Amino acid sequence: MRRALLAWYRRWARDLPWRRTRDPYRIWVSEIMLQQTRVETVLPYYERFLAAFPTVRALAASSPASVLRCWQGLGYYTRARNLHRAAQTIVAQRGGRLPESAAEWRNLPGVGRYTANAIASIAAGEAVPVVDGNVQRVLARLFAIRACIDDSATQTRLWQLAEMLLARRAAGAFNQALMELGARICTARRPSCTVCPLRSQCRARAEGLQERLPVRRSKRPPRQVELVAAWVRHAGRLLLVRRPAAGLLAGLWTLPGTEVRDGQPPARVLRASLRQALGIEAEVGERIGLVRHAFSHRRWVVHVYACRLSPRRRPVRAAANMRWVDRAQLGEYALAAVDRKLLALAR
Numbered sequence: 001m002r003r004a005l006l007a008w009y010r011r012w013a014r015d016l017p018w019r020r021t022r023d024p025y026r027i028w029v030s031e032i033m034l035q036q037t038r039v040e041t042v043l044p045y046y047e048r049f050l051a052a053f054p055t056v057r058a059l060a061a062s063s064p065a066s067v068l069r070c071w072q073g074l075g076y077y078t079r080a081r082n083l084h085r086a087a088q089t090i091v092a093q094r095g096g097r098l099p100e101s102a103a104e105w106r107n108l109p110g111v112g113r114y115t116a117n118a119i120a121s122i123a124a125g126e127a128v129p130v131v132d133g134n135v136q137r138v139l140a141r142l143f144a145i146r147a148c149i150d151d152s153a154t155q156t157r158l159w160q161l162a163e164m165l166l167a168r169r170a171a172g173a174f175n176q177a178l179m180e181l182g183a184r185i186c187t188a189r190r191p192s193c194t195v196c197p198l199r200s201q202c203r204a205r206a207e208g209l210q211e212r213l214p215v216r217r218s219k220r221p222p223r224q225v226e227l228v229a230a231w232v233r234h235a236g237r238l239l240l241v242r243r244p245a246a247g248l249l250a251g252l253w254t255l256p257g258t259e260v261r262d263g264q265p266p267a268r269v270l271r272a273s274l275r276q277a278l279g280i281e282a283e284v285g286e287r288i289g290l291v292r293h294a295f296s297h298r299r300w301v302v303h304v305y306a307c308r309l310s311p312r313r314r315p316v317r318a319a320a321n322m323r324w325v326d327r328a329q330l331g332e333y334a335l336a337a338v339d340r341k342l343l344a345l346a347r
């Protein structure tokens with residue numbers, strides 16, 4: 001099985017930039033970016049990020065805002081904050097020397113068992129297994145595991161199987177091969193069993209179960225949340241606010257606004273929110289439009305209103321979490337994908 005998988009990988013592996021290096025810093029960045037994110041999405045971000053922060057010292061010396069700016073649009077922003085914090089820890093506590101084993105990698109923020117093992121096996125050849133979403137699927141099918149793979153007992157079993165199968169002298173290539181097989185051949189829907197290098201050993205295929213495995217716990221549908229946002233201009237500038245330091249999209253900039261509960265009048269809620277949160281008196285005008293955005297666990301529907309500062313209450317004080325921004329300066333502010341949709345709509 002190991003020989004067949006490694007031979008297939010050598011022949012068919014995609015040529016990806018992080019596969020052309022053994023530099024642990026570059027592999028670390030790629031592994032963090034690839035969490036919950038597709039390869040095609042990551043590619044341009046990876047190049048840009050490494051051009052901006054070519055070494056762990058450069059990353060540690062940068063500001064959190066510049067790291068977020070480089071990450072904007074990639075989602076799951078806690079990853080960027082943890083990467084930055086981890087770089088600062090490496091410089092402060094290890095003199096800039098990167099960890100050399102999976103155990104050392106795991107001491108850093110944002111680095112769990114999968115990520116630590118992936119970096120250590122790929123960069124240093126350490127004989128440690130990996131189990132990510134792709135590997136879970138491949139193993140569940142290879143061994144025809146009918147138990148729910150979200151259960152902790154099944155997770156333990158999957159890690160044991162990955163450890164047992166591991167090609168210890170080529171751990172990095174083997175781990176990547178297993179993940180590549182899950183991404184390219186043993187896909188969630190319609191696995192390409194006829195061209196799979198493991199087809200003769202696969203129990204799911206033998207039993208005709210490949211499309212029914214793995215078994216997953218059914219997910220709750222994402223909750224829909226209604227929000228209102230204000231497009232406020234004053235002296236040719238647009239009002240942006242920074243989200244709180246914790247929570248969804250923490251620290252990123254957006255239009256001011258708030259959540260609206262069922263039955264609440266949106267314009268009144270927005271006016272009250274501007275007054276209470278920012279000390280701004282504004283007249284809420286027409287609705288410019290609506291933006292929908294899906295996160296993994298919730299769906300936002302954001303209604304955007306054109307607002308005018310009330311003539312009685314100008315100028316507006318500038319709180320630390322708000323800025324009046326020229327159009328030309330917008331690029332200096334880290335915005336999430338949903339906020340770029342809001343700005344595009346209002347323009």
Ligand code: SF4
Pocket residue numbers: 138141142185186187191192193194196197198199200202203204205210
């Ligand atoms: S034979 Fe099919 S189900 Fe089995 S590992 Fe290969 S692609 Fe997956």
